[in-house]
Ligand SMILES: Nc1nc2c(ncn2[C@@H]2O[C@H](COP(=O)(O)OP(=O)(O)OP(=O)(O)O)[C@@H](O)[C@H]2O)c(=O)[nH]1
């Protein structure tokens with residue numbers, strides 16, 4: 001059962017200790033002081049890396065153009081087929097609907113969303129008395145915008161300070177890269193950001209996040225690579241939240257290691273990470289973002305279901321829309337949850353630091369078609 005609107009469980013405040021008073025002590029110290037707590041996992045070997053600014057001023061394209069550019073492959077694929085279908089001067093008939101169904105399915109729209117779209121289209125055709133195939137393009141765009149609009153729910157980070165965002169998803173979908181982009185995005189809104197290198201599994205993950213931190217000039221709380229024992233991801237994030245509280249940081253972005261939904265022990269581990277975050281700060285994480293790779297097609301829908309069951313996902317990031325010719329996966333997510341679609345917080349259309357923005361249904365559909 002999908003839980004996107006489920007209210008957060010109340011958590012005890014047992015671990016709300018003295019971090020606030022220790023504002024000047026820095027993350028490493030606060031990590032040590034908390035080590036004795038029952039609820040605090042191993043906190044050894046946590047260091048921080050505050051870095052110098054590197055100038056990243058170049059802003060060549062607006063995001064609408066980037067989105068359009070990113071969706072070129074989808075547009076070429078879908079647009080070409082639809083032009084062939086709608087542009088031939090034919091009449092609206094059953095054969096046309098069938099061909100449209102095939103085109104939508106091959107764009108990864110999925111059976112549910114395709115059915116919903118075609119039903120809506122038929123209604124529009126009837127209501128508006130459309131007869132010509134050429135008139136269907138605008139009608140299809142309208143149906144698609146209607147379908148995708150419920151996904152468009154911006155993330156409000158003003159409700160808590162720090163606002164803790166946990167990032168999760170399967171391997172290689174773009175979690176760490178999205179954190180780098182989000183850091184820049186939130187900074188551009190005047191927010192202070194701290195990154196937690198909670199992927200202690202992959203050796204290079206720490207360096208990858210630190211590099212993003214350097215680019216954005218934000219502090220990264222990361223495990224000490226010279227520590228003998230591998231750090232517990234929950235411990236790293238726990239310390240990062242305490243550091244953020246001590247420093248009055250607005251937003252904590254917590255990275256986690258990629259995992260397959262079939263790796264049950266790793267799914268248990270991520271549940272534990274979430275529980276421990278709640279011990280560092282009641283009601284945290286305030287947002288659990290699932291990152292999806294647009295190239296995975298229908299598999300993305302399966303991932304939403306599995307991660308939501310484990311973590312009560314509150315929002316999605318869809319990455320790599322620039323690499324796929326099948327942007328229809330966005331509709332597939334709607335088709336899976338027609339009553340209560342998840343919030344698609346951000347879409348990623350490239351590897352650059354500016355290539356992630358809030359999802360906008362109308363811009364998205366325009367970029368897909370025109
Ligand atoms: N083209 C494109 N590439 C992307 C996008 N987002 C991420 N990538 C690339 O995808 C690859 C994997 O990105 P990561 O951020 O390391 O993915 P991850 O989910 O953190 O991976 P793990 O931590 O190994 O599970 C990198 O080469 C990124 O540059 C995007 O929106 N578009």
Ligand SMILES: [Mg+2]
Nearest residue numbers: 175176199205
């Ligand atoms: Mg990563």
